Amino acid sequence: MSIQKDTLQQALTLDEMLIEQYRQHKALITKNDSPYVRQLRENAFQAFVKEGFPHSGTEMWRHTDVDALTEDSYLHELSAPANTENIEDVFKCDVHNFDTETVSMLNGWYTDKEDTLKTMPDGVVVGSISAAMKAYPELFEKHYGRVSGSESNGFVQINTAMTQDGIFIYVPDGVKVAKTLQIIKIINRKEQLFVQSRNLVILGKNSELSLMHCDDSVDQNASLVNTVSEFFVDENAHLELYKLQNLNDNSGLINSTFVRQMANSTIKTNTLTFNCGLIRNSIHVKLDGKGAHADVLGLYLMDKQQHIDNQIRIDHNVPNCTSNELFKGILDDEATGVFNGYIYVARDAQQTNAYQNNNNILLTPTATINTMPFLEIYADDVKCSHGATVGQLDQEAMFYIRSRGISAANARLLLMYAFAADIINEISIEPLRQRIDDMVKKRLRGELSVCEKCVLHCGAPDKEYHFDIDLSQI
Amino acid sequence: MLLNIKDLSVAINGKEILNGLNLQVNKGEVHAIMGPNGTGKSTLAAAITGREGYEITSGEIWYKDQNIIEMAADERANMGIFLSFQYPVEIPGVSMTNFMRTALNAQREYRGQPNIPAGEFLKLMEEKKKMVDIHSKLTARSVNEGFSGGEKKKNEIFQMALLEPTLAILDETDSGLDIDALRTVAKGVNELRSSENAFVVITHYQRLLEYIVPDFVHVMYDGKIVKSGNKNLALELEEKGYEWLKEQAAV
Numbered sequence: 001m002s003i004q005k006d007t008l009q010q011a012l013t014l015d016e017m018l019i020e021q022y023r024q025h026k027a028l029i030t031k032n033d034s035p036y037v038r039q040l041r042e043n044a045f046q047a048f049v050k051e052g053f054p055h056s057g058t059e060m061w062r063h064t065d066v067d068a069l070t071e072d073s074y075l076h077e078l079s080a081p082a083n084t085e086n087i088e089d090v091f092k093c094d095v096h097n098f099d100t101e102t103v104s105m106l107n108g109w110y111t112d113k114e115d116t117l118k119t120m121p122d123g124v125v126v127g128s129i130s131a132a133m134k135a136y137p138e139l140f141e142k143h144y145g146r147v148s149g150s151e152s153n154g155f156v157q158i159n160t161a162m163t164q165d166g167i168f169i170y171v172p173d174g175v176k177v178a179k180t181l182q183i184i185k186i187i188n189r190k191e192q193l194f195v196q197s198r199n200l201v202i203l204g205k206n207s208e209l210s211l212m213h214c215d216d217s218v219d220q221n222a223s224l225v226n227t228v229s230e231f232f233v234d235e236n237a238h239l240e241l242y243k244l245q246n247l248n249d250n251s252g253l254i255n256s257t258f259v260r261q262m263a264n265s266t267i268k269t270n271t272l273t274f275n276c277g278l279i280r281n282s283i284h285v286k287l288d289g290k291g292a293h294a295d296v297l298g299l300y301l302m303d304k305q306q307h308i309d310n311q312i313r314i315d316h317n318v319p320n321c322t323s324n325e326l327f328k329g330i331l332d333d334e335a336t337g338v339f340n341g342y343i344y345v346a347r348d349a350q351q352t353n354a355y356q357n358n359n360n361i362l363l364t365p366t367a368t369i370n371t372m373p374f375l376e377i378y379a380d381d382v383k384c385s386h387g388a389t390v391g392q393l394d395q396e397a398m399f400y401i402r403s404r405g406i407s408a409a410n411a412r413l414l415l416m417y418a419f420a421a422d423i424i425n426e427i428s429i430e431p432l433r434q435r436i437d438d439m440v441k442k443r444l445r446g447e448l449s450v451c452e453k454c455v456l457h458c459g460a461p462d463k464e465y466h467f468d469i470d471l472s473q474i
Numbered sequence: 475m476l477l478n479i480k481d482l483s484v485a486i487n488g489k490e491i492l493n494g495l496n497l498q499v500n501k502g503e504v505h506a507i508m509g510p511n512g513t514g515k516s517t518l519a520a521a522i523t524g525r526e527g528y529e530i531t532s533g534e535i536w537y538k539d540q541n542i543i544e545m546a547a548d549e550r551a552n553m554g555i556f557l558s559f560q561y562p563v564e565i566p567g568v569s570m571t572n573f574m575r576t577a578l579n580a581q582r583e584y585r586g587q588p589n590i591p592a593g594e595f596l597k598l599m600e601e602k603k604k605m606v607d608i609h610s611k612l613t614a615r616s617v618n619e620g621f622s623g624g625e626k627k628k629n630e631i632f633q634m635a636l637l638e639p640t641l642a643i644l645d646e647t648d649s650g651l652d653i654d655a656l657r658t659v660a661k662g663v664n665e666l667r668s669s670e671n672a673f674v675v676i677t678h679y680q681r682l683l684e685y686i687v688p689d690f691v692h693v694m695y696d697g698k699i700v701k702s703g704n705k706n707l708a709l710e711l712e713e714k715g716y717e718w719l720k721e722q723a724a725v
Contacts, residue, residue, distance in 0.1 A: 399563075401577075403556075404573070405584065408548065414568055415568075
């Protein structure tokens with residue numbers, strides 16, 4: 001069932017509506033739950049009732065004003081609508097030479113109604129999180145709500161309290177998943193939707209997974225998406241995670257990612273933000289096993305009055321772990337940005353090596369960025385470095401390029417693209433790298449729109465474009 | 475006449491640097507511009523190549539029968555004007571190869587020619603690299619990034635060789651060069667010299683002019699050319715210094 005906006009609810013702000021909805025429909029919300037999950041919901045709900053959504057007065061949200069989003073009214077569905085449109089009608093992914101296993105969610109609901117939980121021949125399980133909760137309670141409860149832990153805010157709380165669907169992935173010990181797994185989340189509804197989804201990804205010992213997580217909208221309707229993802233990466237497992245974010249200017253995306261890494265595991269996350277009204281990406285990596293390594297990278301290309309906020313926290317809880325953060329952004333028009341890089345090194349986490357960097361180009365005097373490195377170090381034998389730059393395009397370089405005959409517009413593109421290339425070149429899946437490369441070029445030319453289909457459809461031959469600057473070696 | 479600068483005055487931030495300068499350059503000629511520091515030599519190069527931030531307060535710059543004063547730097551480059559920078563700029567993330575291919579194609583497009591095929595471009599690059607004795611691995615790197623001073627200057631000449639300008643301005647290309655690099659640079663310039671192009675060589679020292687023999691030598695002082703002559707003037711300057719010119723100018 002869905003709760004339609006009535007006159008009463010229209011007068012309510014989102015938090016009021018959600019609290020009322022939870023109280024009224026608790027039986028529906030918790031109908032599939034184990035006692036563990038039910039208790040988690042209840043605790044999270046009580047915390048949310050107390051705290052509510054963060055607002056402009058909340059310290060960690062000082063530079064990201066979500067008041068306009070949370071004070072609006074939305075349609076929030078507690079179960080999937082019966083006549084969901086066919087996902088294939090909404091998008092079709094056409095990345096050439098890029099062989100992926102795809103799972104998709106439409107308006108927050110797992111789309112494959114027949115087969116909600118697939119088990120591959122190698123034992124990999126992929127499907128809807130609500131199905132996994134019932135099918136694998138022990139595995140599920142070992143990690144669900146635990147990777148995220150106690151650190152919380154209103155968005156995470158209300159997600160834990162009320163979420164109904166999301167993606168579950170389990171890679172058994174020793175399994176190296178050959179194909180990239182692609183999660184496509186599409187928002188396509190006339191109503192103004194509040195969508196919550198919850199993902200749990202578990203990598204067993206010595207396993208490998210590369211995952212692409214796309215958040216897209218296919219129209220210009222406003223929505224607010226609140227996603228919480230938990231990743232458990234066991235000993236010597238390797239995770240690559242690409243997030244592609246391309247939502248319309250009216251949308252908000254609150255993305256909270258928690259990663260727990262055990263000994264000698266590695267992760268590489270690359271968050272590529274192309275478009276959205278307001279995005280907050282919070283990535284919290286907990287290095288809980290010796291020798292773990294995390295690369296946390298990101299690129300954001302914002303314009304108009306868009307807002308991007310990347311909150312990265314890396315906890316070095318044990319010795320001998322390394323982390324590397326690099327976020328680069330270009331902000332045009334009146335776009336605003338926040339980068340908060342927090343590195344925590346526990347008392348015993350000796351031999352920590354943590355590196356953090358955030359570089360920004362502001363193309364106009366009206367674009368702004370707040371960049372804040374924050375190091376909290378309790379061990380004495382550590383190497384930590386951080387750096388942040390905010391600048392304009394280098395005028396010396398502009399003249400140098402133009403003095404060779406390259407137009408001002410192309411010189412700008414060349415410099416912006418060169419700036420972004422550091423991040424693009426870190427994409428190790430070649431067809432994906434090429435596609436992102438194309439998207440960045442189109443975005444920088446102002447030609448990338450929220451396209452009619454999946455974000456990766458942007459290479460569709462709708463319009464041939466001319467950009468003869470290719471940084472790859474010829 | 476290829477270049478005709480008439481009564482040119484240029485100011486930076488309201489301060490007059492060039493003050494009624496005149497210069498005529500024909501195809502096939504090499505002109506050396508000498509003079510003490512701070513007399514406006516680099517400003518002249520900037521004014522000809524269209525660097526922003528230089529205010530032309532009076533005068534005209536005619537090139538190929540057009541007054542180019544209002545033209546953007548890239549358009550002037552497309553018309554065949556090249557500047558070898560005194561301080562070449564590092565551009566991280568842009569490979570030399572793609573930079574030059576993009577530049578060459580921009581110039582070809584301006585002239586109504588199709589883009590150069592990749593294979594042909596590589597061949598052309600190899601040929602020009604040999605001319606200036608530039609190491610192969612340098613062109614695979616980002617533009618000027620991590621190049622030594624000498625490599626940067628050679629790279630300027632390499633770019634010039636590739637773009638084949640009609641008017642090349644060499645702004646203190648000899649500064650910071652050891653004698654071997656100086657010879658290589660001069661050899662590159664001499665190989666490019668033809669009856670169809672011209673060079674304006676800005677330098678402090680006569681040394682470069684032993685290798686690139688000029689048809690004319692001009693001495694700048696206080697924002698204008700105060701004396702012109704043939705290559706012997708450079709020798710005279712080397713011997714006497716600039717003091718006598720300053721005294722002469724003061725009279």
